[in-house]
Amino acid sequence: MIRNYLKVALKVLGRRKFFTFISLFGISVTLLVLMVATAMLDQVFAPEAPEVHGDRTLGIYQIGLRSEQIGYTGFAGYGLLDRVLRNLTTEVPAVERTSILTVQSTAISYLDGKRVESWFKRTDGEFWRILDFQFLEGQPFSQDDEKNGNHVAVINASTRDRFFGGKPAVGKTIAIDGQTFRVVGVVKDVPVLRVVAFSDVWVPISTFKSSTYHQDYIGNFMAILLARSSSDFPAIQSEVATRMKAAEAGIPNKEMYKWITGGADTLLGAFSRIFFSTNSLADSHPERLLGVLLLIMLLFMILPTVNLVNINLSRILDRSSEIGVRKAFGASSWALVGQFVVENVFLTLIGAGIGLVLAGAVLSALNASGAIPYSDLHLNARVFLYGLAIALFFGLFSGVYPAWRMSKLHPVQALRGRQV
Amino acid sequence: MIRHLFKLVWNRKRTSALLILEIFFSFLVVFVVATLGMYCWDNYKRPLGFSIKNVWQLRIETKKSDDQHTPDESVTYARLLKEVQSFDAVESVAGAMGAPYEFGEYRSGMMINHHDVTMEFNEVTPELKDVLGLRLVSGRWFQDGDEKLSWLPVVIDRDLARDAFRGLEPIGQRLSDPVPDGIKPKPEMRVIGVVDDFRRAGELSGPGNYRFDLKRLGNPDDRPGRVILVKVRPGTPASFEEALMARAQGVAPEWSFEVKPLTQLRESAFRLRLTPLIVGGIVAFFLLLMVGLGLIGVLWQNLLQRTREIGLRRATGASRAEVHRQVLMEQILLTTLGVFLGTVLVAQIPILDLIGFVSGRVFAGGLLVAMVSIYLLSILCALYPSAMAARVQPADALRYE
Numbered sequence: 001m002i003r004n005y006l007k008v009a010l011k012v013l014g015r016r017k018f019f020t021f022i023s024l025f026g027i028s029v030t031l032l033v034l035m036v037a038t039a040m041l042d043q044v045f046a047p048e049a050p051e052v053h054g055d056r057t058l059g060i061y062q063i064g065l066r067s068e069q070i071g072y073t074g075f076a077g078y079g080l081l082d083r084v085l086r087n088l089t090t091e092v093p094a095v096e097r098t099s100i101l102t103v104q105s106t107a108i109s110y111l112d113g114k115r116v117e118s119w120f121k122r123t124d125g126e127f128w129r130i131l132d133f134q135f136l137e138g139q140p141f142s143q144d145d146e147k148n149g150n151h152v153a154v155i156n157a158s159t160r161d162r163f164f165g166g167k168p169a170v171g172k173t174i175a176i177d178g179q180t181f182r183v184v185g186v187v188k189d190v191p192v193l194r195v196v197a198f199s200d201v202w203v204p205i206s207t208f209k210s211s212t213y214h215q216d217y218i219g220n221f222m223a224i225l226l227a228r229s230s231s232d233f234p235a236i237q238s239e240v241a242t243r244m245k246a247a248e249a250g251i252p253n254k255e256m257y258k259w260i261t262g263g264a265d266t267l268l269g270a271f272s273r274i275f276f277s278t279n280s281l282a283d284s285h286p287e288r289l290l291g292v293l294l295l296i297m298l299l300f301m302i303l304p305t306v307n308l309v310n311i312n313l314s315r316i317l318d319r320s321s322e323i324g325v326r327k328a329f330g331a332s333s334w335a336l337v338g339q340f341v342v343e344n345v346f347l348t349l350i351g352a353g354i355g356l357v358l359a360g361a362v363l364s365a366l367n368a369s370g371a372i373p374y375s376d377l378h379l380n381a382r383v384f385l386y387g388l389a390i391a392l393f394f395g396l397f398s399g400v401y402p403a404w405r406m407s408k409l410h411p412v413q414a415l416r417g418r419q420v
Numbered sequence: 421m422i423r424h425l426f427k428l429v430w431n432r433k434r435t436s437a438l439l440i441l442e443i444f445f446s447f448l449v450v451f452v453v454a455t456l457g458m459y460c461w462d463n464y465k466r467p468l469g470f471s472i473k474n475v476w477q478l479r480i481e482t483k484k485s486d487d488q489h490t491p492d493e494s495v496t497y498a499r500l501l502k503e504v505q506s507f508d509a510v511e512s513v514a515g516a517m518g519a520p521y522e523f524g525e526y527r528s529g530m531m532i533n534h535h536d537v538t539m540e541f542n543e544v545t546p547e548l549k550d551v552l553g554l555r556l557v558s559g560r561w562f563q564d565g566d567e568k569l570s571w572l573p574v575v576i577d578r579d580l581a582r583d584a585f586r587g588l589e590p591i592g593q594r595l596s597d598p599v600p601d602g603i604k605p606k607p608e609m610r611v612i613g614v615v616d617d618f619r620r621a622g623e624l625s626g627p628g629n630y631r632f633d634l635k636r637l638g639n640p641d642d643r644p645g646r647v648i649l650v651k652v653r654p655g656t657p658a659s660f661e662e663a664l665m666a667r668a669q670g671v672a673p674e675w676s677f678e679v680k681p682l683t684q685l686r687e688s689a690f691r692l693r694l695t696p697l698i699v700g701g702i703v704a705f706f707l708l709l710m711v712g713l714g715l716i717g718v719l720w721q722n723l724l725q726r727t728r729e730i731g732l733r734r735a736t737g738a739s740r741a742e743v744h745r746q747v748l749m750e751q752i753l754l755t756t757l758g759v760f761l762g763t764v765l766v767a768q769i770p771i772l773d774l775i776g777f778v779s780g781r782v783f784a785g786g787l788l789v790a791m792v793s794i795y796l797l798s799i800l801c802a803l804y805p806s807a808m809a810a811r812v813q814p815a816d817a818l819r820y821e
Contacts, residue, residue, distance in 0.1 A: 019721075022713040029706045105481065108678055110662045115679075177676050178669040210674040303445040303707055307714040310438050314721035405434075 002342060009343040012319065023311050027351025028358060030304040030394065034297065035359040035387045036366075039377050041293075043193040045267055046382060050131040050190060050197045054267065056230045057130065058237065059196065060084070060223040061270040063244075064261035065251065072257065073277070075103055077216030078205070080260070081223045083250060084243045088225070092239050094232035095225055099126040103220045104199045107177035109163075116162055120177060121199035122208065128154075130226045131197050136160075138170035138185035141204055145184075149206035153181035156189045158374065159200045176201060179209070189374040195267070196224060198374075217251055217260075225264055233266070240264040297390070305398045312344065312402035323406060324415035336407035337400075344399030345392060352391035356384065425746075425753050435722065436754060439715075443758025446711045447794050451766055453704045454793075455778065455786030456697055460624050462782050469577065469618035470520060470552035472682035474511070474656070477519045478504065478648040478668060481676040489643040496672050497644035498637040501545070503671050504648055504664065509656040514548035515635055515645040521622045521685035522647075523692070528631075530595060532584040539580050539629035540620060543645065545637065551651045559591040559613030567636040572609045577618040580629035581611075590614055595631075609633070622686060624693040649682075708797060715801035723747065723809040727816055735814035747806035748799065755798040759791055 013020045047054030063076040078100065085098045100123075107120035125143030133140070133154075141152045153174060160169045169183045181203055190197045205213075213219060227236055241263050248259050265273055269284035276288055326336065356379065363377040379387075429436045480500075482493065497515065505513045517526055529538040546562035548554065554561075557578060566573050574595065581590040595609040618630040636642050652660065661679045668677045723730070730743055738746075770783055778786075 019717055022710075022717045025713060026710040029710055033703055033706075105676075106678060107676065108665065110665075113659050113662060115658070115661055178665075178673070209676070303442070303449060304710060306438065306442045306445060307711055310442055310718045311714050313435065313438065314718045 005339050005342045006346055008322075008339075009346050012315075012343070013347070016315070019311065019315055023308060023347060024351045024354060026304050026307050026311075027348050027391075027394070028354040030301065031348075031352045031355030031387065031391055032358045032362065033300070034390050035355060035379070035383065036362055036377075037297075038386045038390070039359065039363055039379060039383050040193065042380070042383050042386075043191055043375070043377055044195065050133045050187075051194055052132040053130065053226055056227045057196075058225045058227060058233060058240075058264040058266060059270060060225075060240070060262065060264055061267075062222075062262055062274060063217075065217060065257035065259075066261060067256065067258045070256070072218060073261075074218070075220045075222060076262075077219030078213045078221050079215040079219075079250070079252070080217040080247055081221055082214070083247045084240060085223055085225070088239070088243075092236065094228055094236055096228050097126050097130050097226040098223060099130050100124055100205065100221055100223045101127055101196070102205065103222060105220065107201070109174070109176045111163065118159055118162075118176060118200040119198065121202050122205040123202055124205055127202075127224075130224055133187040133190070133197070136186045136188060137168055138183070140185055141202075146204040146206055150204060151179065151181045151207055152184045152204065154185040154187060154202040155183055156187050156200050156374075158189050160186050174201070179207065181207070189376075191376045192373040193375065196222075215252055217247075217257075237264050301394060301397070305394070308398040309401055312399070313405060319406065320409060320413075321415060323409050324411045324413075327409070327411035328415065333407040337403045340403035340406055341396065341399045344403070345395035348391050348395030348398070349388075352387060355391075356387060359387075421749075422753075425749055428750060429753060429757075432722075439718065439754050440758040440761070442711060442714070443755055443794060443798065444761045446708060446797070447759050447762035447790055448765070449704050449707055450793050451762065451786055451790035453697075453700050454789035455782060456700065458782045458785040458789070459626070459778065460693065460697060462779070462785075463619075463626055464623045466619070466623075466627060467617060468623060469616045470554060472520060472552070472686065474652050474654055475551060475682045476650045476652060476661070476664075477678075477680050477682055477685065478650060478664065479519070479678040479680070480644070480646055480648070480668075480672075481678070482644070482674075491640035493644045494637070494640055494642055496675075500668060500671050501637070501648060503667055504650055507660075507664070507667075509652050509660050511651045511653050512547050512550045513651070514551040514649045515545040515637070515647075516548060516649060517543045517635075517646050518620065519647045519649060519685065520552070520620050520682055521689040522620075523689075525621070532593075532595060533586070533588075537580070537584045537629065539576075539631050541631040541633060542620070543633045543635040543642070545635050545645075548632070548649065551649045554618070555616045557614045557616055559611070561613055561615075562632075562634050566612075566634050567638060570607060572607045573612045573634050574609045575613040575615055575632040576611055577615050577630040579617050579627055580631060581614050583629050622689045624690065708793075712797055712801050715798065716804060719747075719751065719802055719805040720808065723805050726809070727812055730809050730812045731814050731816050734812060740810040743812070744806050744810040747809050748802055751798055751802035751806075752795070755795055759794055762790070763787065 045054070051057070060076060060081060062074060063080065064071055064073045066072075081100050085100065088098055089095050102122040104119040104121040106117050109116045109118065124146045125141060128140030136157060138154075140154055141150070144150075145152050153176075155163070155169060155174065159174075160166060163169070163174055164172060169186055171183065173180050173182050175181075181201075190199070192198050213221075225236060225240075227233060244260050244263060251257050251260070262273070263284070265284040266286060268289060269286040272286045272289035273284040275292070276285065323336065360379050363379065366372065367375050367377055480497075482489075501513055501515050504510060518524065525540050526542060527538060527540050529536060531537075544562075546564070546566070549556070549561050559575070561575060562573060576584070576590065584590070584595075585593060590611050591613065593611045595611070615632075617627060619625050619627065620630065635645060650664070665677055665679055668675075733743060733746075734740075766783075766787065769778060770780065
């Protein structure tokens with residue numbers, strides 16, 4: 001049955017080439033835009049190297065300090081995170097590892113009088129065990145390096161090119177941000193869209209120029225927590241919330257802030273928290289952000305859909321004699337609706353295929369342009385599946401109304417070829 | 421004629437409704453992109469209020485929030501300013517919390533004359549006027565001795581003077597910043613001068629209120645600044661940067677520094693604001709291309725279905741030009757209906773004051789661009805199909821039945 005439908009569909013597509021072209025053009029451009037957007041979101045959220053355990057990682061990305069009158073929302077200080085995470089892995093077995101890291105900032109070096117800007121991140125040793133970086137040479141620094149304040153650094157391949165002309169760098173020193181570090185490892189470049197892992201140079205937290213950060217509640221730190229399984233998330237989140245509450249007693253500038261907001265979130269949850277300014281300790285409502293993304297997608301799809309519906313409707317005439325014959329021989333309206341929807345989905349899938357090829361080209365052009373540092377945007381199985389789902393939805397969305405109108409044709413009029 | 425056209429459209433109301441819907445959504449897409457573009461262009465033409473020629477930014481990263489400073493940090497900051505001034509290549513140096521074109525901003529809101537006024541503010545040293553070439557409109561700028569006053573002198577920009585004092589003489593007016601309980605209240609602020617509109621965030625940012633507070637360098641209560649703005653002599657080589665960094669690092673080894681010419685910050689500010697517009701523009705272009713092709717197809721097919729009707733008109737003496745005109749007029753009518761619906765919808769923005777930043781001029785400009793482009797698109801797409809329709813021979817019509 002379906003095979004017959006598809007045969008008919010192919011014949012029809014070949015008959016009116018101009019119409020086929022404009023339909024396919026609209027479909028492929030629409031899906032191209034959606035697939036490029038999906039690939040970008042995928043690079044941020046999907047658990048891929050180095051954030052391989054992204055699906056069982058929680059993070060304390062942003063916190064808030066509040067009183068009745070004023071509030072601070074932003075990155076936490078080391079003191080607060082240290083207090084919340086201390087002994088968490090031993091007291092809560094569901095937490096496998098925890099790590100504290102700074103947000104990356106730019107740091108300046110001078111090479112023969114020429115200024116070089118690098119992204120710079122400070123982390124502890126556990127960072128390298130939660131995230132899975134691909135090491136080109138050497139190895140990460142350890143928790144001992146962090147404890148002893150060793151001036152060691154891990155750099156990425158692009159930094160190695162800039163500083164050492166691409167030659168092996170382990171054991172050499174690198175001067176950055178007014179300090180000197182010994183390179184212990186070189187990793188593959190990490191795309192900027194990987195917000196937790198991304199940097200050019202990683203060094204231990206304890207190499208900070210002053211040690212006042214130990215007590216601060218406000219700063220430029222965040223933390224990640226590796227759970228044994230994502231099913232442990234609720235328990236971990238409520239434990240973190242309890243500890244946050246307890247940490248309120250230690251707020252350094254007590255006369256200014258009274259309580260703490262924010263908690264351990266998934267990455268999607270963290271974005272949702274920022275987007276909606278959610279202040280609760282436990283719940284960040286990631287589903288709201290998903291809702292907004294879906295809504296944006298639907299809004300974007302309205303115009304292409306109306307366009308495709310219009311095109312589909314005007315092609316009815318082409319088909320009126322066929323419809324008349326089928327109706328005269330007793331085909332039900334439902335069978336006809338089914339047939340036309342299948343045809344439309346078939347057409348959308350062809351368009352999606354073209355869109356996918358175009359998206360691949362656009363993505364590699366984006367990567368090559370360097371507009372997004374170290375971007376490694378690509379089509380993978382996940383993006384392809386999302387694209388397929390979007391295409392199917394688009395096909396149904398734009399096919400149902402024209403199919404229903406077609407099936408309503410009166411057989412006699414249809415055979416006469418009258419207008420609908 | 422018009423009534424006849426309405427009848428024709430009404431006769432094929434379901435097809436017409438869908439076409440109107442398509443035009444309506446296209447109109448909305450163009451309107452959004454055009455309004456954003458207009459907004460940027462409108463801002464670009466406004467006076468900026470400062471000049472960044474030969475100005476470099478030395479940014480200080482203390483890795484701490486503003487309210488955690490210690491008195492000796494303020495002292496270090498003052499020393500840093502002096503050290504930078506001692507370079508031969510330096511013309512003038514000013515301290516501030518934020519620099520032009522930076523991403524972050526300091527905002528405050530207060531009650532002035534019984535209405536809420538929000539403003540961006542900055543704490544600056546008196547030299548800022550020379551470094552950024554500010555133009556005083558009335559009153560005076562900060563001067564030596566101001567740091568010893570029992571009140572805090574502030575200079576505001578024209579926007580703030582207009583918004584806060586509504587025609588009253590701004591010089592000498594008092595402002596008070598709301599302070600949370602338990603925090604030492606700052607001294608009262610008094611306006612001592614007004615400068616030209618100052619748009620710190622740069623050419624593409626909208627107009628806004630701005631206030632300069634005096635940064636009192638000797639005062640231990642005052643936090644250290646976050647940036648130092650350095651005006652260098654023309655022709656200073658880029659290698660000056662490294663020397664500046666080394667000197668700064670020597671004065672304050674615990675802090676991190678970053679030096680950039682402001683032109684570089686300007687570039688990234690432009691990129692940040694234009695990228696979404698350019699991406700939106702490209703997507704909108706392809707959407708319109710798609711709509712255009714779709715319209716040609718649909719019109720062509722619809723006219724093919726009306727061969728008999730058109731043939732009959734030709735047989736009863738209508739000229740080709742008349743048929744041509746009829747088809748075009750029908751299309752213009754459909755477009756008008758779609759554009760009308762769209763205009764009714766977007767008119768709610770100024771009526772309900774939904775988006776504050778869209779001024780009347782920007783809104784009208786966006787509307788005009790959207791209308792013109794949709795009519796153009798629609799007519800262009802109708803030209804070929806209507807020419808085809810006009811070629812219908814009366815005989816065709818008879819044969820068709």
